[in-house]
Amino acid sequence: MLDKIIEGIYRGDHRSISRAISIVENEGDSENTRNLIRQIYQRTGNAHIVGITGPPGIGKSTMIGNICALLSERGKKVSVVAIDASSPFTGGSLLGNRIRMQESLTKYGVYMRSLANRGINGGLSRSIWDTVKILDAAGSDFIIVETVGAGQADLDVINLADTVIVVLGPGLGDEIQAIKAGIMEIGHVFVINKMDRQGAYIAMKDIEETLAMMPRGEWKPPVVGINSLTREGYDTLIESICKHRSFCETNREARLRKFRTELQMHIDDELRRKFQKDINGVLKDEGRLEEYLLRRIDPYSAAEEIVEEIA
């Protein structure tokens, strides 16, 4: 069955892509997922991954709709994955990104998938890494990943995306907000949306000044003002994305860093899996826990002892 799905992915068939994403989303790193990724991995690496992050309600989804349209018009194949928050209480989720971009999706036949973060912090979902590979193998030129509406510290997207676009707007705070650590440090392109609103030019100036004060790498992040209703500024935005794509192609360091992060994640999982049974055994050993309760041994020493024993 997997063969049929994989063959469908290579054809760009939406149903096969969908089913494959469901496998990686629902089954975690099951044997099915592993086989799927093993088989398609050779065909990946051609897509440019654009991560879009920013606070809730700033216009990320609407902007993605417009970017899809403009890139499609330039003959590029675009796919979109948008992540929304799951409720920590019920596990339920309202995936509302699609509604903002539906028009472009239909018009250009863009594949778009909504994922719930299912309790993972950091702005992404666990399955996003494999999802992106599936879309890559399906022949996408650009994969746009929208994070959960992000706070100042939801920065995981930097490990996934080639180009990170931070979307901000007027009214989010003064220049002190702009010099804080976190989200201001991860953008390759900064966008000020809602340029028709009051204070937009001041916000743009604040961001530009902040960036000017930051230590400069080879890439100097541009600040682009856009208006999503009139599509003003979008040509500059697309140009910035394409420019950064060319920049990435020569930047081996960044690709290495991304791969290292992903590998680290998988190694952590493998290690945990390998030793989980032993660890569970120890955690069930009441005699041992008793010692801890009686304050005979502190948690640091106990953990060291246990790991020493298992490994």
Added chain:
Amino acid sequence: MSEERSSEHGKNQLSFKDRPIKILLAKPGIDGHDRGILVLAKAFRDAGMEVIYAGLLPTPEQVVETAINEDVDVVALSLLNGAHMTVFKKVADLMKERGVNDIAIVGGGTIPDADKPKLEKLGISGNYGPGTPISVIIDHVTKRAMEARKLKESGQ
């Protein structure tokens, strides 16, 4: 959602039952009465489902394409304008055309009793009207979702 994960190699991390049901809510056709569907969207979310709302005025084609792209378990259609026999049927027909048999379709809105058996025949079940307790709707959706999943598992 329980956090019970299997550490065994090759086992599903989340058990089948704990996986959230994924549902698409849509009002295809010309109908702007969205109070009911928005109430349901929130109710389904609170029942632990992953809910996608297709927005106002999607075409049946858009609904089907979205259902396929999102690989939902259930599509829930709502109409209060009397066009259900045309539009719900169109959605069901398009699904069949695309060879999709593992996504359940349920309906609701203002649907005369006389039309309900006809919709059932098309595979569109539920067809609840105003005043139906939300728990009844959630139970029905859950039942249909589990059926759809069984088909997905066997067809995968």
